[in-house]
Amino acid sequence: MRRLPGQSLRLGLGHDSLSLVRVGRVFGRGATVLAEARLDDARDPQALAEALRTLLADRKLAGWPLSVVLADELVRMWQVAPPPGAAQPADLEAAAVLRYQALFGALPAGWKIAADWQATRPFLAAALPMALLDVLEQTAREARCHLVEIVPQFVAAMNAWRRLHRPGAWFGLMHGQVLTLAAYDGRTLAALRTTVVPPGADRDWLESHVAREALRVGVGRPERVQVCGPAPRNWASHEGRLKFGCTLLDDEGAGGQSAAVRLACTGSPA
Numbered sequence: 001m002r003r004l005p006g007q008s009l010r011l012g013l014g015h016d017s018l019s020l021v022r023v024g025r026v027f028g029r030g031a032t033v034l035a036e037a038r039l040d041d042a043r044d045p046q047a048l049a050e051a052l053r054t055l056l057a058d059r060k061l062a063g064w065p066l067s068v069v070l071a072d073e074l075v076r077m078w079q080v081a082p083p084p085g086a087a088q089p090a091d092l093e094a095a096a097v098l099r100y101q102a103l104f105g106a107l108p109a110g111w112k113i114a115a116d117w118q119a120t121r122p123f124l125a126a127a128l129p130m131a132l133l134d135v136l137e138q139t140a141r142e143a144r145c146h147l148v149e150i151v152p153q154f155v156a157a158m159n160a161w162r163r164l165h166r167p168g169a170w171f172g173l174m175h176g177q178v179l180t181l182a183a184y185d186g187r188t189l190a191a192l193r194t195t196v197v198p199p200g201a202d203r204d205w206l207e208s209h210v211a212r213e214a215l216r217v218g219v220g221r222p223e224r225v226q227v228c229g230p231a232p233r234n235w236a237s238h239e240g241r242l243k244f245g246c247t248l249l250d251d252e253g254a255g256g257q258s259a260a261v262r263l264a265c266t267g268s269p270a
Helices: 045-056 089-104 130-143 153-160 203-217 259-265
Strands: 008-013 017-023 032-038 065-070 076-080 111-115 123-129 146-152 170-175 178-185 188-196 224-228 245-248
Touching (some): 008 259, 017 259, 032 045, 032 259, 045 130, 076 089, 076 188, 089 111, 111 130, 123 130, 123 146, 123 153, 146 153, 178 203
Parallel strands (some): 008 065, 224 245
Antiparallel strands (some): 017 032, 076 123, 178 188
C-alpha cells in the first residue's frame, strides 16, 4: 500500500473487536477504514495474535508508522500522588507501584506501568498487560511497521484535547456505554472515575452523577465538564442548566462509525 506524506496507521483494539484505520488528510480525505474484525477475547494472546495477523495480512504495510489505541477495559489506570520530597524517578515509580497494590490488591506482576511522571503534583498512571504488548510488538515486526506508540483510549483523548482543556474543568470520555471522568481540584488531578451510563441518561443524570463523584473524591463540583466521544447531545449546556456547564468536544460526524473505528481514531490527527 502506497504511503503519502503525513499518512499513518492506527489500530483500535477493544476486548472483542479490532479496526485498522489510515489517517492523515490527503486530497481532502481524513480517516479511511481499511479493515475491521471480531475476536473472542483480546486478553487471550493466541486469539489476539491470530486475529491481528488476519487483519494485517497482504496489506503491504512495511515502513508505515503504526499507533495502537487500547480500550480502557484492557488496561488499568489510576491517579498517583508523588511522595513528599521525591527527587528520583525511582521514588515516583515506587509510589505508582504502592498505589497500584492498594487499588488492585497485588503487585503489578505481568503488567508494564507507564505514567505522566510528575514530582510536584498528582499524575495519571496506566498499567498494560505484558502479554498483550508482546503480541502487538511481534505482529508489528512481522508486518514491518514502525510501532510508534501503544496508548489507552482515555490517555489518547486527553492528549488530543489538552490545548482546549479549561483549568479546573473535569474531562470525560464516552465510549460505548462507559463514561470515564478525570476529576480536578483546580489544576490538580484528583481522581479518575468510571461508570456505566444507563440507557436514556439525560442532563439531570449527568448533574447527579458529577455531584456524587465530587462528594466521593472530596472536591468541589466543577464549573464545567468537557466530554469527548459519542455522548448524549442533551448533556450540553442550555438555558436553565446552571449547576455547571457541559461542553461536548466531538461533533456528530462520527455517529455512523463502529465503536472499534472510533477507538482507533481517538486522538488521531486526521
